[in-house]
Amino acid sequence: MRRRRATSDAAPPPNGRGSADVGRALSSLSRMRLTSLLSRHASVVVLAVVALVASPSLPERAFAGPVPSASAEASAIPTGDLPPLPEPEPIRMGELDPSATKDLDALLAQLVSSKEDIREHARAALDETPATLLPSIHARIEEIHGTYDKKIVPRLLDDARRAAKDKRKAGKDDLPHDTDKPKKKKKHTKDKSADDGKAPKDKKVIPDEDGDAGDWLAIVESDPRPEDESWQKLVQLLGMERMLAGMATTPSLMEMIDLRASFGDMLRIDLQRQVERLGDKAVAALIESRNHKASVVRDFAEKELDKMGRSIPGEAVASDDPDILADVLRAFGHTRDVDAVHVALSYAGNDRRKLRDAARQAIVGIGDAGKWQLREAYQDLTGDKPDKSASWDLLARQIFAIYDRARLAAFEKVVTAGMTAQAAGNHADAVKAFDQVLAEDPLFDKRKAMAPSYAALAATLGVDRAEDKLSLLRKAQRLDPDGKDANRIGSQIALTEAQLLIRDHRPDRFLLERAVELDPDNLEAKDLLASFQERAVEQKSNDKRRFAAAAAIFAAMLAGVGAIGLLGRRKRPPPKSAAPAAPAA
Numbered sequence: 001m002r003r004r005r006a007t008s009d010a011a012p013p014p015n016g017r018g019s020a021d022v023g024r025a026l027s028s029l030s031r032m033r034l035t036s037l038l039s040r041h042a043s044v045v046v047l048a049v050v051a052l053v054a055s056p057s058l059p060e061r062a063f064a065g066p067v068p069s070a071s072a073e074a075s076a077i078p079t080g081d082l083p084p085l086p087e088p089e090p091i092r093m094g095e096l097d098p099s100a101t102k103d104l105d106a107l108l109a110q111l112v113s114s115k116e117d118i119r120e121h122a123r124a125a126l127d128e129t130p131a132t133l134l135p136s137i138h139a140r141i142e143e144i145h146g147t148y149d150k151k152i153v154p155r156l157l158d159d160a161r162r163a164a165k166d167k168r169k170a171g172k173d174d175l176p177h178d179t180d181k182p183k184k185k186k187k188h189t190k191d192k193s194a195d196d197g198k199a200p201k202d203k204k205v206i207p208d209e210d211g212d213a214g215d216w217l218a219i220v221e222s223d224p225r226p227e228d229e230s231w232q233k234l235v236q237l238l239g240m241e242r243m244l245a246g247m248a249t250t251p252s253l254m255e256m257i258d259l260r261a262s263f264g265d266m267l268r269i270d271l272q273r274q275v276e277r278l279g280d281k282a283v284a285a286l287i288e289s290r291n292h293k294a295s296v297v298r299d300f301a302e303k304e305l306d307k308m309g310r311s312i313p314g315e316a317v318a319s320d321d322p323d324i325l326a327d328v329l330r331a332f333g334h335t336r337d338v339d340a341v342h343v344a345l346s347y348a349g350n351d352r353r354k355l356r357d358a359a360r361q362a363i364v365g366i367g368d369a370g371k372w373q374l375r376e377a378y379q380d381l382t383g384d385k386p387d388k389s390a391s392w393d394l395l396a397r398q399i400f401a402i403y404d405r406a407r408l409a410a411f412e413k414v415v416t417a418g419m420t421a422q423a424a425g426n427h428a429d430a431v432k433a434f435d436q437v438l439a440e441d442p443l444f445d446k447r448k449a450m451a452p453s454y455a456a457l458a459a460t461l462g463v464d465r466a467e468d469k470l471s472l473l474r475k476a477q478r479l480d481p482d483g484k485d486a487n488r489i490g491s492q493i494a495l496t497e498a499q500l501l502i503r504d505h506r507p508d509r510f511l512l513e514r515a516v517e518l519d520p521d522n523l524e525a526k527d528l529l530a531s532f533q534e535r536a537v538e539q540k541s542n543d544k545r546r547f548a549a550a551a552a553i554f555a556a557m558l559a560g561v562g563a564i565g566l567l568g569r570r571k572r573p574p575p576k577s578a579a580p581a582a583p584a585a
Contacts, residue, residue, distance in 0.1 A: 082397040083404060086357055088333050088365040091288070093251050094135050101136040108140070108236045114226040123217060126239055127246035134252055137240050141255075144233050145262045152230045153237075154266045160220045216270050217242060241267065245274045250327045253278070253285035257301065261294035268300075275304050280319045283310050284327035291335050313340035317347075326358035333365020341366055341373035349403030353443050360400060368392045374399065408445070411437045415446065418453070427453040427460075431472070451480035455489055466500050491519030498528065 107129075110122035217238040225231040244256035256274065259267050275282045282304070289301035305311040310318070316328050329347060332340035340362065347359035363370065371392040378386045378395050381402050386395060418433030430453040437444055444450075458472035473493045477486065491514075498511035515525035 083400045085364050085393055085397060086360050088361045089330055089358075091251050091254070091334065093138060093255075094132065096135040096139060097132060100132050101139070104133050104136040104140065108239060111221075111239045112226055112232045112235050114224070116224070119221055119224070123221070123239070123242075126217075126242040129243040129246050131247050131249055131252065133243065134247065134249075134255065137243060138255055141237070141240060141259070141262070144237055148233045148237075149230055153234050156228075156231055156234050157216070157220065157266060160223055161216070163223060164219045237263070237267075238270075241270065241274065245278060248278060248281045250284045250288065250331070253282050254288055257285055257289045257297060258292070260300045261292070261297045264296075271300070272304065276307075279308070280310075280321065280324050283308070283316055283319070284324065284331045286310075287316060287328065287331040287337075288334055313337060313343040316340075317343055322352055322354055326354050329355070329358040329362045330365075331362075333362035336366050336369055338366060338369045338373070341370035342377070345373070345377050345399070348400060349407055351407065351440065353441070360396075363396055364393075371395070404445075411440070411444070419449070422450075422453045427457040431457050448480040448483065451476040451483060451489075452485070454479065455485060455492075458492065463499050463503070466496050466503070470496050470500075487518045488522075491515045491522045491525065494518065495522060495525045495528070498525075502528075 107122055107125065110118050113119050113122070217235065220231070220235055220238060241256060241259060244252045247253075257271065260271055275286070286301040286305050286308075289297050292298050292301070302311070305316070310316045313332060317325055319325050319328070325347075329344055332344055344359045344362040344366075347355050348363065350356045350359065363374075368391075374392055374395040375386050375390075377399055378384075381399065414433050414436050418430045418437070421427070421430040421433065430450075434450040434453065438447065438450075454472045454476035458469045458476065461469040461472070470493065473489055473496065477489050477493065480486065494511045494515035498508055498515065501508045501511070509529070512525055512529040515522055516529060519525070
């Protein structure tokens, strides 16, 4: 039976009839062996023959000839036409910047100031911390981790929280509300809020001045001790945690989650609260933290993802924000999550380039571990099984090429019409068609070939439409920044900008010189530069004449003023004396 099976697999019949195959197999046996076989196992052989002929479960491909290999598909898509594999984008924290460190030190100094208004102002600025401070924050956290007192600092935090709770019980509800310790419930009742740091439903949540019901930073600062070094380190640590959460980038949130390993249970509840507040923005960082070297961080990340309903790849991509989604896809690649291959493949042909690139980077990051998922995807797309010897990267490139063909098929008709109009010199229609494509895909693969139409159409516009001309020229420059006409287009842009400034009575000689420098054949720029010099000389002579006229007028005015002064100084005649009165009779 083993020999008959090998014969059948090696030379499948072209007509597809199982009975002929059985006949050839039986004829290959010797007559004596066949007689012995039939005599011993007659019933088994008969049943086997009947089952082989009548079985409906045999696949049609078993009798349809050899399965085509991936080389047949690869011949349809030449290797040179396959898209290259993207390089996975690493997570970069950035370089330490002394100026950024100085800014961080200034903000942290304000947080521990002895003046309450300065502390409040600094606390309000934490949520708007620029990402450039991340390396400095990392360095400062490492410094605090190596120098803080592991007994005094946690005790300060506990005392501050206990004091805030006592003040609330006393009726001073204006203090920040710390909600990580719920009230005791009845026996045999599970207190779920103790695990996640949320306030129980029967407790009134009193938000603090920042609108956050669990602001530990405000709680600690409500009892300021600016002279206490341990208090300063606690305040600065809580402040930097807020800064990391305010940045809300994957590197910053990974740094924030790393605090779980550096400071143990002291910040666990506050970290849980920050993650819950961030929501989907924290998913990528939590996925990345699954591979953290510390088991406590891995467990924390797994627990938080499960609480958020984002623990499996299909759930993790449940976001409408393309930035969040791209970070999640890249995180699959960084962690080499094999279960995420199919999810990444579903975005590998997305219309958004950001998502498409992130998904392909994820597949490249997973690499050979996802080979079987790539084989299944290739078979689903082509209907053919790939060659078993095909490498994962060749399969990935072929799949990406198929996706690109399908994505670009919708543009093919419009692009063809635009190229036809361009060849005919009808650049207005060509630009109209190209605008449709670029509106959907600004980084269209064949965008460089579109640049000449934009430049040609811009050349037909006069100075009265300088704004439209500039728009077309700049688009041509973006489409093909390193093309053979790049200098000529740059020269036209400088000339048009100079013309606009001249029209606004703000001439700029530098732009004209730049236009001539980029394109010495730009006669219009040369003529305008020459006339610009003539007008400058004429303007200078006119200024001299105006200055002379103004000086003459000024001299005349001075002369008039002097004459008036002289007339005023002329001696007036003395007044006539009154006649003497007549003597009385």
